[in-house]
Amino acid sequence: MAVQLKLNPPFPCSYKPSPTKLSFLYPSLIRLGFSHRTRTRSSDSHPFNLSSKRFSGIVSAVVSEENVVESSSTSTGTDVFKLTYLEGNSWLWDVCGVKILVDPILVGNLDFGIPWLYDAAKKFLKNFQLSDLPETDCLLITQSLDDHCHLKTLEPLSEMYPNLKVIATPNAKDKLNSLFSNVTYLEPGESSEIEAKNGSRVGIRATAGPVLGPPWQRPENGYLVLAQQGQLTLYYEPHCVYDKNFLEKEKADIIITPVIKQLLPSFTLVSGQEDAVQLAKLLDAKFIVPMKNGDLDSRGFLASIIQAEGTVESFKDLLSKELPGSRVLEPTPGVPLEILAP
Template identity: 35%
Template sequence: MYLTYLDSNSWLIEIGEQRVLLDPWLVDSLTFGNLDWLFKGSRTSQRQIPENIDLILLSQGLEDHAHPPTLKQLNRNIQVVASPNAAKVVQQLGYTKITTLTHGQSFILNNSVEIKATPGSPIGPTLVENGYLLKELATGLTLYYEPHGYHSPSLKDAAPVDVIITPLVDLALPLVGPIIRGRKNALEIAKLLQPQVMLPTAAGGDVMFEGLLTKFLRQEGSVEEFRSLLEKNNLAVQVIEPLSGERFELQLKKRALAT
């Protein structure tokens, strides 16, 4: 399994000889509702669009997961798997192969990778977006992704999971509390899923943020603090901080396949 961190929530996952582009923001700036004054993300340098993508995987319909300028740059004939909210975005952009997954539903990519939607981040009072479990069918190796740190208790049925990509620190607003939930939630999912490797997402990479909202956002915790939490709880988990844009191989022990 190979991973390339493309900043913010964006990843290229190479699993089962398939190339999965996850929640890509690769070009232009990032805003919500074109409100630059409130929040704007900018890249220090533009990302090259990865080639030979087999699947675009979208966990949410918000711009930091389904980024319209990036999606406009990609081939509209690439297969897309998306949450219902994200599926609306790519439908409007003219994508031709869209599979919408609700919680508990699965999609098989080229007879090589199973992708299962799990309950993820709440957006507003009624909408819950997707997390994903990706399983390499030939080996049983599994990766779990949830970008805001909201983990469903139903994930216990998937344990053990080899790789977890999720926030390891909190991003909090005064009076509101954490809007990105790492720390405690990351520790709890580590206990539940017993991964070999964990990687941080959502709060890193070669990006800069500005706007009114950023004046109040506070990061609480650190990756080193999280490593210490794992040690104190006797969890033998490797925590990897990926370098932005660099492809690397995960050295994973294969688990016995269920019969």
């Protein structure tokens, strides 16, 4: 498969970026294409009122500067996912103009309130602040623990955006109810919709994630994200833990998942490798975006006994044998990764 690389000028001449802005790294344009069969999903599968028609043809993946992204998405009416990795479990997604902040850790370190046990800081976006975020349409929370529902970040975020729409797991009610007034809690299988000021809409459907506690406890959430035209669907779950029976009737063009396992003695904190391959096969994914949520500057007793298993390269080898038509797109922290339908 041919890959074309085009380097653009770093920034428009009239624009002098702050080193902490999301577009602070030199942009590049990478296009990848392959045949994609048409898939159609019935409206019953997605209760939100969006078209679920899939497409056939060529899918492109683009890493680009923001002004290039905007021109490609707004002028054609094509569904576009622009995914910016903020390290750890944190993301900023721009889905056809709808900006979604996911599991943000943007204020202070991640320490679960017990820094002697675990204390982690980001490696690359050390100076990124809440004020560097664009205006956000929705906060999306997958899990209730501090590495996803980070109170040091959410408290000042709620002061900045008191009416911000929030979609979250019901397990996070105790933390979120006191901070935000516009919260929708989704059980696995339930759906909601986000609408931006420009009229763009995105559908969100919760899926079953890991159980963090006794077996009878409610699972945390993963999410299926359906773009406005129904041309692209994304699946996200930050531990690579999923209910196979729940997902077997679903399809997703894009998967964001960890691929490197994080292991404690006799316990898997974060899965990956062959489990991520099976997830990609299950959802018939065309693009896999690996997240390195264990790649932090960490210290403390817990950090000293966590072991990583596998690499992105070993995952690629496994994937090529099981799903040779898919592509792995590695995100660079702070750089938008754009995936679009033709």
